[in-house]
Structures are given as C-alpha cells and as structure tokens.
Amino acid sequence: MITTNRPLAPGTERGPMQGVDLIGQVTEALHRHLMDNWEFDRAPPRIEEDLSFVPKDREEVVYVYMYKAVQNTALLNSKRFRGAKFNKPELGRVFYERAPLYLDLFYLIAVHSKFRSDAERLLGFVLLAMHESTHLLYRPRRYILPGGEIVNSNGDPWTEEFDQDDENIIIEKVSLSLEDDLSIGDAINFFTIHEAPYRPYLTYCARCSMEGSLVAADPTTVRSMGAAPTHRESGPARPSGRLPPREAPASGSGRFKSPFGPQGHNPRRIDDESSSESEE
Numbered sequence: 001m002i003t004t005n006r007p008l009a010p011g012t013e014r015g016p017m018q019g020v021d022l023i024g025q026v027t028e029a030l031h032r033h034l035m036d037n038w039e040f041d042r043a044p045p046r047i048e049e050d051l052s053f054v055p056k057d058r059e060e061v062v063y064v065y066m067y068k069a070v071q072n073t074a075l076l077n078s079k080r081f082r083g084a085k086f087n088k089p090e091l092g093r094v095f096y097e098r099a100p101l102y103l104d105l106f107y108l109i110a111v112h113s114k115f116r117s118d119a120e121r122l123l124g125f126v127l128l129a130m131h132e133s134t135h136l137l138y139r140p141r142r143y144i145l146p147g148g149e150i151v152n153s154n155g156d157p158w159t160e161e162f163d164q165d166d167e168n169i170i171i172e173k174v175s176l177s178l179e180d181d182l183s184i185g186d187a188i189n190f191f192t193i194h195e196a197p198y199r200p201y202l203t204y205c206a207r208c209s210m211e212g213s214l215v216a217a218d219p220t221t222v223r224s225m226g227a228a229p230t231h232r233e234s235g236p237a238r239p240s241g242r243l244p245p246r247e248a249p250a251s252g253s254g255r256f257k258s259p260f261g262p263q264g265h266n267p268r269r270i271d272d273e274s275s276s277e278s279e280e
C-alpha cells in the first residue's frame with residue numbers, strides 16, 4: 001500500500017481536521033442572515049436549496065444554491081508545517097499546522113413569487129440585506145487539540161462570545177461580496193440542468209479559510225550566537241561627527257572579508273582638518 005502522507009516524528013500527535021464543517025456553516029449563516037433581516041409584516045420567504053422546487057399559491061421563495069468552490073490563488077501559500085497561531089507554553093507542548101486552505105465559495109441566489117413585481121421586490125430585499133452584511137461569520141477561531149479539547153487562541157474553552165478589547169483573541173471572519181460570475185447563457189443552462197424555470201438571480205462570493213489539523217510536539221531549545229557589535233571606538237570622537245574607524249580583525253579571523261571588484265584609482269582619505277574647514 002502506497003500512501004502520500006509522511007509519517008509524523010516520534011513523540012508527536014495529530015489532532016482532528018478543524019475546518020471540515022466550515023462550508024456548511026457558511027451556507028447556514030447565509031440562510032440565517034436573510035431571515036434575521038426580514039422586517040416586514042407579511043410572512044417571510046421560504047429558503048430553498050432545490051432549484052426545481054415549485055411553490056404553491058402565493059408563497060415567496062429565495063433559492064440559495066452553492067454552485068462552485070475554488071481556491072483563492074491570491075492567498076496561495078506553502079503547504080509545509082509552520083508554527084501554529086495558537087501556542088500555549090504552559091501546556092508543555094508546541095503546536096504546528098499547515099497553511100490554511102483559502103476558498104472562494106460562490107452562491108446563486110434566485111427569487112420566485114406568483115407576480116413578477118413581487119419577485120422584484122423580493123430581489124431588492126436580498127440585495128439590501130446582503131449589502132448590510134460585512135461578514136457572515138465573525139467569531140473567535142476554534143482550535144481542536146489532539147486530545148479533543150476545543151479552545152480559543154487564549155487556551156480558554158471555546159465560545160462565540162468574546163471580549164472585544166482582548167487583543168490576543170484571533171478572529172475567524174468570512175466576508176461576502178456581490179459578484180458577476182454567471183453570464184445569462186450560463187444561468188439559463190444552469191436552470192435547465194435542474195429542470196427549473198429561469199428566475200431573476202444574483203451571484204455572491206464568500207471568502208473563508210479552512211484549517212487543517214494541529215500537530216503537537218515537545219518543545220526544543222534553540223541556541224544562537226550573540227550579535228556582533230556594530231562598531232568599536234578606538235579614540236576620541238572626530239570633529240566632523242563621523243564614527244571612529246573600526247579596528248581591523250586579526251588576519252584569518254573570517255569576520256570581515258576584503259572587498260571584491262576592481263580597486264579604485266588614487267584613493268585619498270579625507271582627514272579631519274579638511275572636513276572641518278569645508279563645514280565652516
């Protein structure tokens with residue numbers, strides 16, 4: 001049996017995939033947003049995902065259908081493991097993750113009513129309700145640890161309520177924008193395939209990021225050399241304000257290398273007296 005997944009290093013643990021339910025949650029949030037913004041005296045429209053559904057009598061329907069999910073190549077990133085945004089040293093483990101999968105989810109929203117003018121009013125409601133939506137999801141990001149615990153970026157139990165003033169909380173945001181993604185011909189074919197009559201429609205794009213699994217490992221100690229001083233004084237300061245010359249390192253120390261390229265012609269050092277006279 002050949003597998004494309006590399007085995008993890010000994011002593012590490014992999015948690016469950018965190019973003020499996022995200023696409024469904026975005027669709028549910030879109031339904032909820034339409035219903036929450038209905039403020040008229042008459043009954044709210046029915047939210048339907050089956051484009052072939054034919055309502056009875058004067059029932060109004062808003063069809064919401066996700067027809068395409070594509071990767072956002074503008075935010076394409078490397079797939080290698082990196083330090084996770086969530087790390088709690090007091091847990092005694094370090095967490096790693098792959099870069100999230102950035103997606104653009106495209107939705108077709110169509111309306112139906114018995115009379116054409118009522119359908120157009122319903123279309124206006126959808127446009128304004130969506131225009132008021134700066135985001136579909138705005139909540140603390142969830143982190144599912146290898147042990148199954150669900151926490152936020154502070155390591156506290158996850159909940160959708162959060163302190164607006166807490167700068168350490170990492171927020172998960174799904175934005176929404178009106179797009180012109182389907183031509184009239186494509187839309188006609190789309191309705192025909194589903195054996196549904198052509199209806200006025202809109203297309204929207206929801207941008208989200210799907211998180212994979214967290215990998216927990218034991219922390220390691222990283223040692224590095226101290227930074228070398230930028231300069232070392234070797235006498236009184238110059239009247240011109242220039243930094244004193246740096247002492248040349250011992251031969252063969254390897255700290256500084258001789259300059260490469262052609263040598264200059266007749267180089268002459270600017271002494272302190274000439275520089276002070278020119279400044280006067």
